[in-house]
Amino acid sequence: EVQLVQSRVEVKKPGESLKISCKGSGFTFTDYWIAWVRQMPGKGLEWMGIIYPGDSDTRYSPAFQGQVTISADKSISTAHLQWSSLKASDTAMYYCARLSSSWYMAGYYYYMDVWGKGTSVTVSS
């Protein structure tokens, strides 16, 4: 079964560091980009960035550049999202998703077809 498995719940204090994970299985992890998406409580989806585990090429949304670090360990088919110093405003659900592409005669389609169940991060003193 193709899936992305995420650590489910994290509760931290402001100023603490955190690294959450997203482990892929059932597909060749190094052949796909993996995206991270934030959803703050009661709000919509926000694109954070993507990583290609094959060579660790990483792209960040301007809103998240410098705020988080995206990394991957291809030896264990796992992508990570980390914070060095959490803030209360980092409280959110964080999803990872596989970015797939398929060829059509004029180019490529891009879409996120496999999603993890999300990691709930709560930052509170």
Added chain:
Amino acid sequence: EIVLTQSPGTLSLSPGARATLSCRASQSVSSSSLAWYQQKPGQAPRLLIYGASSRATGIPDRFSGSGSGTDFTLTISRLEPEDFAVYYCQRYASGVGTFGQGSKVEIK
């Protein structure tokens, strides 16, 4: 930066009704880069449509997508009880993704 604006914010309809959701881009985008997702409470998003009009695997044919340039539409031909959810359009190009703010389809 391209902004995606969805409308309406909330659509109140009865089961069996037709739902039409709009996604407008602030500038022209390639149809190949436009996707739609469904999200139910407490669940991860699910891919419905990619390439503006292609249904993802396992998606019922009551869901259809259309549009080009700056205007895209997701249509649900006959709402089933399980279709009441929030829908997002999303665009990906050159390493950057953008989501619309979402449209909620609720039971009238």
